[in-house]
Amino acid sequence: MILVILAVLVWCGGWWLNSRLANGSHAATREVQLLVPVIFGFTLVMVWQLLVRGLMVPLVILPAPTDIASAFGANLSKLWEDFLQTFVKGALSGYVIGCSAAFLMAIVMDRSDFLRRGLLPVGNFVAALPIVGTAPILVMWFGFDWHSKAAVVVVMVFFPVLVNTVAGLRETSAMQRDLMQTYAASYWQSFFKLRLPAALPFIFNGLKISTTLALVGAIVAEFFGSPTVGMGFRISTSVGQLALDMVWAEIVVAALAGSLFYGVVAMVEKSLTFWHPSQRR
Amino acid sequence: ADEVRLQLQWVTQAQFAGYYVALDKGFYGEEDLDVTILPGGPDIAPPQVLAGGGADVMLNWMPSALAAREKGLPVVNIAQPFKTSGLMLTCWKDTGITSPADFKGKTIGVWFYGNEYPFLSWMSKEGISTDGGEDGVTVLKQGFNVDPLLQRQADCISTMTYNEYGQVLDSGVSEDELVTFKYEDQGVATLEDGIYALEANLEDPAFQDKMVRFVRASMKGWKYAEANPSEAADIVLDNDASGAQTEAHQQRMMAEIAKLTAGSNGSLDPADFDRTVSTLLGGGSDPVITKVPEGAWTHSITDAALN
Amino acid sequence: MKTLIAVLTVLSVIIAFWYAACLPMNIKGVLTEAERAGAEVTPAGAKERRDLGEFGLVLDNSFAIPATWAQDRPRLPAPHQVAQELWKTTGAMVLKGKMMSKRSLFYHGWVTLSATLLGFAIGTGLGILLAVGIVHSRVMDMSVMPWAIVSQTIPIIALAPMIIVVLYSIGVQGILPKAIISAYLSFFPVVVGMVKGLRSPDGMQLDLLRTYNASTNQGFWKLRLPASMPYLFASLKIGIAASLVGAIVGELPTGAVAGLGARLLGGSYYGQTVQIWSALFAAAILAACLVALLGLIERSVLKRMGMGA
Amino acid sequence: MNIETTTQADATKAVVEARNLDLVFPTNDGPVQALKDVNLTINKGDFVSFIGPSGCGKTTFLRVMAALEQPTGGEITVNGMSPDEARRQRAYGYVFQASGLYPWRNIARNIKLPLEIMGYSKAEQDKRVNEVLELVELSGFGGKYPWQLSGGMQQRASIARALAFDADILLMDEPFGALDEIVRDHLNEQLLKLWARTNKTIGFVTHSIPEAVYLSTKIVVMSPRPGRITDVIESPLPKERPLDIRDSPEFIEIAHRVREGLRAGHSDD
Amino acid sequence: MNIETTTQADATKAVVEARNLDLVFPTNDGPVQALKDVNLTINKGDFVSFIGPSGCGKTTFLRVMAALEQPTGGEITVNGMSPDEARRQRAYGYVFQASGLYPWRNIARNIKLPLEIMGYSKAEQDKRVNEVLELVELSGFGGKYPWQLSGGMQQRASIARALAFDADILLMDEPFGALDEIVRDHLNEQLLKLWARTNKTIGFVTHSIPEAVYLSTKIVVMSPRPGRITDVIESPLPKERPLDIRDSPEFIEIAHRVREGLRAGHSDD
Numbered sequence A: 001m002i003l004v005i006l007a008v009l010v011w012c013g014g015w016w017l018n019s020r021l022a023n024g025s026h027a028a029t030r031e032v033q034l035l036v037p038v039i040f041g042f043t044l045v046m047v048w049q050l051l052v053r054g055l056m057v058p059l060v061i062l063p064a065p066t067d068i069a070s071a072f073g074a075n076l077s078k079l080w081e082d083f084l085q086t087f088v089k090g091a092l093s094g095y096v097i098g099c100s101a102a103f104l105m106a107i108v109m110d111r112s113d114f115l116r117r118g119l120l121p122v123g124n125f126v127a128a129l130p131i132v133g134t135a136p137i138l139v140m141w142f143g144f145d146w147h148s149k150a151a152v153v154v155v156m157v158f159f160p161v162l163v164n165t166v167a168g169l170r171e172t173s174a175m176q177r178d179l180m181q182t183y184a185a186s187y188w189q190s191f192f193k194l195r196l197p198a199a200l201p202f203i204f205n206g207l208k209i210s211t212t213l214a215l216v217g218a219i220v221a222e223f224f225g226s227p228t229v230g231m232g233f234r235i236s237t238s239v240g241q242l243a244l245d246m247v248w249a250e251i252v253v254a255a256l257a258g259s260l261f262y263g264v265v266a267m268v269e270k271s272l273t274f275w276h277p278s279q280r281r
Numbered sequence B: 001a002d003e004v005r006l007q008l009q010w011v012t013q014a015q016f017a018g019y020y021v022a023l024d025k026g027f028y029g030e031e032d033l034d035v036t037i038l039p040g041g042p043d044i045a046p047p048q049v050l051a052g053g054g055a056d057v058m059l060n061w062m063p064s065a066l067a068a069r070e071k072g073l074p075v076v077n078i079a080q081p082f083k084t085s086g087l088m089l090t091c092w093k094d095t096g097i098t099s100p101a102d103f104k105g106k107t108i109g110v111w112f113y114g115n116e117y118p119f120l121s122w123m124s125k126e127g128i129s130t131d132g133g134e135d136g137v138t139v140l141k142q143g144f145n146v147d148p149l150l151q152r153q154a155d156c157i158s159t160m161t162y163n164e165y166g167q168v169l170d171s172g173v174s175e176d177e178l179v180t181f182k183y184e185d186q187g188v189a190t191l192e193d194g195i196y197a198l199e200a201n202l203e204d205p206a207f208q209d210k211m212v213r214f215v216r217a218s219m220k221g222w223k224y225a226e227a228n229p230s231e232a233a234d235i236v237l238d239n240d241a242s243g244a245q246t247e248a249h250q251q252r253m254m255a256e257i258a259k260l261t262a263g264s265n266g267s268l269d270p271a272d273f274d275r276t277v278s279t280l281l282g283g284g285s286d287p288v289i290t291k292v293p294e295g296a297w298t299h300s301i302t303d304a305a306l307n
Numbered sequence C: 001m002k003t004l005i006a007v008l009t010v011l012s013v014i015i016a017f018w019y020a021a022c023l024p025m026n027i028k029g030v031l032t033e034a035e036r037a038g039a040e041v042t043p044a045g046a047k048e049r050r051d052l053g054e055f056g057l058v059l060d061n062s063f064a065i066p067a068t069w070a071q072d073r074p075r076l077p078a079p080h081q082v083a084q085e086l087w088k089t090t091g092a093m094v095l096k097g098k099m100m101s102k103r104s105l106f107y108h109g110w111v112t113l114s115a116t117l118l119g120f121a122i123g124t125g126l127g128i129l130l131a132v133g134i135v136h137s138r139v140m141d142m143s144v145m146p147w148a149i150v151s152q153t154i155p156i157i158a159l160a161p162m163i164i165v166v167l168y169s170i171g172v173q174g175i176l177p178k179a180i181i182s183a184y185l186s187f188f189p190v191v192v193g194m195v196k197g198l199r200s201p202d203g204m205q206l207d208l209l210r211t212y213n214a215s216t217n218q219g220f221w222k223l224r225l226p227a228s229m230p231y232l233f234a235s236l237k238i239g240i241a242a243s244l245v246g247a248i249v250g251e252l253p254t255g256a257v258a259g260l261g262a263r264l265l266g267g268s269y270y271g272q273t274v275q276i277w278s279a280l281f282a283a284a285i286l287a288a289c290l291v292a293l294l295g296l297i298e299r300s301v302l303k304r305m306g307m308g309a
Numbered sequence D, E: 001m002n003i004e005t006t007t008q009a010d011a012t013k014a015v016v017e018a019r020n021l022d023l024v025f026p027t028n029d030g031p032v033q034a035l036k037d038v039n040l041t042i043n044k045g046d047f048v049s050f051i052g053p054s055g056c057g058k059t060t061f062l063r064v065m066a067a068l069e070q071p072t073g074g075e076i077t078v079n080g081m082s083p084d085e086a087r088r089q090r091a092y093g094y095v096f097q098a099s100g101l102y103p104w105r106n107i108a109r110n111i112k113l114p115l116e117i118m119g120y121s122k123a124e125q126d127k128r129v130n131e132v133l134e135l136v137e138l139s140g141f142g143g144k145y146p147w148q149l150s151g152g153m154q155q156r157a158s159i160a161r162a163l164a165f166d167a168d169i170l171l172m173d174e175p176f177g178a179l180d181e182i183v184r185d186h187l188n189e190q191l192l193k194l195w196a197r198t199n200k201t202i203g204f205v206t207h208s209i210p211e212a213v214y215l216s217t218k219i220v221v222m223s224p225r226p227g228r229i230t231d232v233i234e235s236p237l238p239k240e241r242p243l244d245i246r247d248s249p250e251f252i253e254i255a256h257r258v259r260e261g262l263r264a265g266h267s268d269d
């Protein structure tokens, strides 16, 4: 009971500290902007720990953060192998293939109004397919190793990138296009000098959404068959053994990898679209 | 009536016919029980449901139940309607496999979720590594269908005599194209489909009494199903909410299941338990249980139920 | 009209390609079956064919081509097989008066839909609330937003069984656990879109209200909320599709009893590819209908607000 | 409302009093001094024009008066209180440099916006909307949405919005910038009439010298970097001003003085 | 390039010839006649101003000349060929009504844009950028991004962009709209000098009567709905024009005639 009360206190304390920081005079500095979410996360983890211990939640339902941390520490090499298999081989390769394919497709659709009209509705329809369903099919087609995981990722990221890129390539204002007309610029000249830069904010929107989809897709696909390594494999088998601390350790890896991936893409975005109003301050 | 929630470990099928029969025929009602049967699936770990209070009893394979026990969830086997194991490996004959020694260099699909331990134990008994390569087997985590075999992504896959094996045959493969290895015959069988409850609950006499009545009615259901397999299959079909099961398949499954339950009156044979434990402890590195479990089963319920 | 022709053309190309793809995809299975039935197949023996190219096999055994579109459990079912299965489990059921039978996709679709809608309502409500909080409170903006992103990097399918068990243990069951998973997937697009939308009024529009000395409340109802409408609808469309995926994922750990997810999984257990594909298409059609419905609502709302140019 | 203060302000007639006003914007590449040492008194009923090169701080000064910007130094009072207090008493009507109509409201409802916020009754709202629509010659367009109107009509609608409620002080930031000469002349006349009738105090930013001279009782010439006031010209023109007053020698003389002041500001660059 | 045609055009000196030009925009609520029966000849070296109320078709006519819009009736030739052929020979420099700089390029690289497209060498590009930046008094701002400049500076940068390459025909759509009088006067002078030096043909849209009269050899007055030419005034002013020419009687007379033409157009409404 004391622990539960403590949890409430920790929560209030964290919130109070953050209010002070966020509304204080240094709120705009980089350190504070990093510190605030970190404090929030830390508070969350503390509350979790205290509640799990205080309410004596069994390990097989929800492990405490300390349990997860020790499972994490004890299985570093396993986690690393799983990470390589699922993230590097499955998610990353699928992401690269899917995004490039979507990009090329977007250019084709951009060049042909007919294809764009025809493909966009179909694309939107296909994008609505629940991947959970495509995963068993793709595992059946592409085998148990990472190829099928990459295929699932390709399917998942393709449409968000395609739709955003197509929308982005049409984002130029009439005046900007007319300017190119008066220069009698060729298609590729106006593509590289006008439409691509103007489309970048949109393309990155798609790329950012896709980062989270990629990892989740690769993990989910492993539930439907995999070699004996991989984050999804480990999660599903550990659930069977009720080794929930290990499950959560993998989830932590997933969250770390996913957030890092997102962060990297967001940073590239920032450096390439610094000129866009949403990036200016 | 007393409420009992039973967590199955798979979707509604004839594997669980005894319980559906007991429900349908009113055997539970006769014992003044109000039983709810909760279907399972690959995403459901019955021990977890039990721990969360979502069910009062569960069906489980013993490896998984013992693992839960070691993880700090004290579940106890209170009855064991299944005497023999239905687990086996099914291989293409044209791969040249005739005995376990031929597994070297082959790809084998195995169910995980705790079911891999009998397999690992078997392989270590045979002296075959499970890390792939020339002298070992390549292990795949098999999903819950027989595609890997049919698509020839694997040379052998795990099947249950009553379910997946039938599916392989259903897809047009004839029995003489296949070679099978029953875990039972290889001496690595583990107990399947036992009834488990939480140790703490069993200390409560009222709960004990409820379980006695539950086991009694369930066994009555099982024996009825054995005697009337065709009717039992129909009852199962009526209870399948997903509408995915077919009549023919359930009929055959019931026939096979009857063979597995035949030798049991519901009471656990301690010798079977000991064999299961030794198989699990012989699983080589990274075993699912590390020591012989204490108090993992009790006869008190079955003794009372079957007088 | 132009769009219709374009879509039809693209569709027919896709379908033609699909039929063509059935040949290499299914040829091996077809040949094995044919061989069992006693036909002459080159080369003989499934094992010999295992590592051969599919296209070569198709050429060498052209008699087997029609069979690649008529297999019982094909690797890739032909379009008409999927269409037939869809009809059998929808229209035909209605004609038989068994619309809500367990073998009807209307029944399973409804099970999924109800969880989707409830989850969507929860997710949207939560998303909007969070967005309002984020826009009006710096603390929430700085602390919640990064974690909302992190939350989406967690594979929900791994958490789903645990969520269900945990909810179970506190007495929540039935449709609600599924709806919560579906809400988990749909709240994020709504937060992101709504934050963008609520922040879309420019400095001048905000300053105008300041000169009127409008309260925060008035600013919200008269400026921020109407300005956010186009953004809201854009993200609602993404959100409802995500909700549907969530409801399907949520069906798996509830025993895959009923719903489109159960059909998918059931099809997968028994190798019924045609059933998987028809359930997939049913889900996509359902999603498309929901999105279209939202589009209609959007049109009429924006029109009533005078933004439907 | 604070009747006492208002009366007192009426007595002294000083509506706006700025003393040594400074305003520095902190930006990424160092601070920008938008206003430096600005001193200005605006009396009740004045029509004050601000003129000066782009970026000299005209908009900024208007915003400071309306409490939309906080000065970093000096003092400013409006009706004897701080601009923010005056804002809370709803003393301002503000016309922004761009029209800023809400696209989801039609013209009539755009004009009603401030009335709703200030809690006017429904009947009163309708009455006032009709009045101001007539004033800016947009009667009959109340039901149209902003994007159905030309740029000039939108500007007029936004002026109507600022006139619909009884603000003592009207601040207008280049309201007629997007209009052609003929329409502009017409609206200039209308504005003068309104001002004469209501005795509002008006602050008016423009780039056009003739417009400034034609409209104002007081012309404030500003120069940039840092923004400061270089000249304040009290106009000797009578309150009644027909359009052809623009050919009178006084007019031309004032215009000349303004132009000289502007030129001086430019050469500072 | 098609040297023969160019020479021929030079001989007759008619750069633009429009005959009975019609342009109808099909819109949702019925067709809009933007240009009706427009006849106009522009000779080599002319400075033609277009003036008229908002929406009368000035921009549309400029766009037709630049082949950005297709007339629905009548004929137009540029340098003896169709506007589209002329466009492909890169005959045009166009300054749009809004500055239209690309936000992802800094000012210097914005000005380089046409040079890159037309394949100028790196060294030549740098040289020209410096020249035109000086011309519009933006030296030193080449490295800044558009949003870091005030509206007026952006306008000047877009003018510089159109001047950087050797287009025969310069089309400018209200280029000085956002500038104050002083800067405007200065740029007017600069533009006249450039025009005198290079003998370009210039089409220029403005709302300001004095500006039109000061700059042009030919003033085209237009009236709306449907957009048509109501008056074409050949200016008798000499090519050399000091700023104070604006006080000369000829100037005032032309201005008067333009104003009358405009007023007539307005009363049509």
Ligand SMILES: Nc1ncnc2c1ncn2[C@@H]1O[C@H](COP(=O)(O)OP(=O)(O)OP(=O)(O)O)[C@@H](O)[C@H]1O
Residues within 6 Å of the ligand: D025, D026, D027, D032, D033, D034, D052, D053, D054, D055, D056, D057, D058, D059, D060, D061, D227, E150, E151
């Ligand atoms: N929010 C801001 N942040 C930083 N600098 C600003 C900001 N607002 C204005 N400035 C700077 O302050 C100075 C004065 O700007 P202001 O808008 O008052 O000019 P102005 O006289 O209204 O010009 P214009 O005629 O172009 O409207 C300019 O140099 C401008 O760049």
Ligand SMILES: Nc1ncnc2c1ncn2[C@@H]1O[C@H](COP(=O)(O)OP(=O)(O)OP(=O)(O)O)[C@@H](O)[C@H]1O
Residues within 6 Å of the ligand: E025, E026, E027, E032, E033, E034, E052, E053, E054, E055, E056, E057, E058, E059, E060, E061, E097, E227
């Ligand atoms: N793309 C278009 N579609 C439909 N109507 C148009 C289009 N472009 C212009 N118009 C209409 O054609 C007419 C002439 O427009 P134009 O832009 O040429 O006017 P303008 O003389 O340049 O006006 P301003 O001084 O406001 O720039 C207007 O009535 C306008 O509404």
Ligand SMILES: Cc1ncc(C[n+]2csc(CCO)c2C)c(N)n1
Residues within 6 Å of the ligand: A240, B009, B010, B041, B042, B043, B044, B045, B061, B064, B111, B113, B115, B144, B160, B163, B164
């Ligand atoms: C979570 C979980 N999934 C599957 C099994 C193994 N299993 C038990 S019954 C059955 C179906 C046979 O047709 C299978 C595969 C398990 N023990 N636990």
Ligand SMILES: [Mg+2]
Residues within 6 Å of the ligand: D058, D059, D060, D097, D173
């Ligand atoms: Mg300004």
Ligand SMILES: [Mg+2]
Residues within 6 Å of the ligand: E058, E059, E060, E097, E173
């Ligand atoms: Mg125009």
